[in-house]
Amino acid sequence: MAQHRLLTKGFGIERVRLIYGWSMGGQQAYHWGVLFPDAVERICVVCGSARTSEHNRVFLEGVIAALTADPAYRDGWFWEVPTRGLRAMARIYAGWALSQRFYRERMWTALGHRSIEDFLVAGWEGNFRRRDANDLLAQLRTWQACDVSDNPAFGRDLPRALGAIRARTLVMPSTTDLYFRVADNALEVRHIADAELRPIDSPWGHRAGNPIASPADERFIREAVRELLGD
Secondary structure: OHHHHHHHHHOOOOOEOOEEEEOHHHHHHHHHHHHOOOOEOEEEEEOOOOEOOHHHHHHHHHHHHHHHOOOOEEOOEEOOOOHHHHHHHHHHHHHHHOOHHHHHOOHHHHHOOOOHHHHHHHHHHHHHHOOOHHHHHHHHHHHHHOEOOOOOOOOOOHHHHHHOOOOEEEEEOEOOOOOOOHHHHHHHHOOOOOEEEOOEOOOOHHHHHOOOOOHHHHHHHHHHHHHHHOO
16 A cells, blocks of 8 residues: 555556566565556566465464564564574575475585585575564564455455456466465466466475576566566
8 A cells, every 4th residue: 555655646657567576575466456456557476475375374373483482572572683583483484485306406505505504504594684573573474464355345355356456467486385385376366357377387496486596487587577568
């Protein structure tokens, strides 16, 4: 809603050619299509969902439990940097964000890491320890709560909410994403009038949607978006 106000009131933009989003950005892209169907021409959802699945919610509960087990978390707030909680969260996340094949083929070596431990410490712990824990927790809870139909207009009727989308829609899950699953997106796409499910066949798991280290995935996504933008 804030994004819509910024575009319409701040910039005077009434119609958007493409709403593109990866991960929670994909969830926002779905929201745009549902809530503002006349304002959106095309949607591209990459490794995201219209409603967070039950399995995804359970995964997030594990991450939240690891983070909030740190003694820095008291009365619903992190009063100090939860170093142990952030380390635990990072190590759990590392096992979910990438696929079994990624680890089996030791693809982390291509990222410059000498060992799994080096990958976990430098690639994951280092990343999360730079973040604000209260902000991370807010993001996790927001992710859990995602449901494009959870509003007065649709009353949690997901098929009806998805049916409101008029935009040409491209949904691109990764075949090895462990929490935004292809099967869940397939259930969503069948309720959208003009939608295509085009999975990214990649060993990079959820990270296929942010392909900074995978030129093949980047090409696949770029070509799909160019096609989507074509008349």
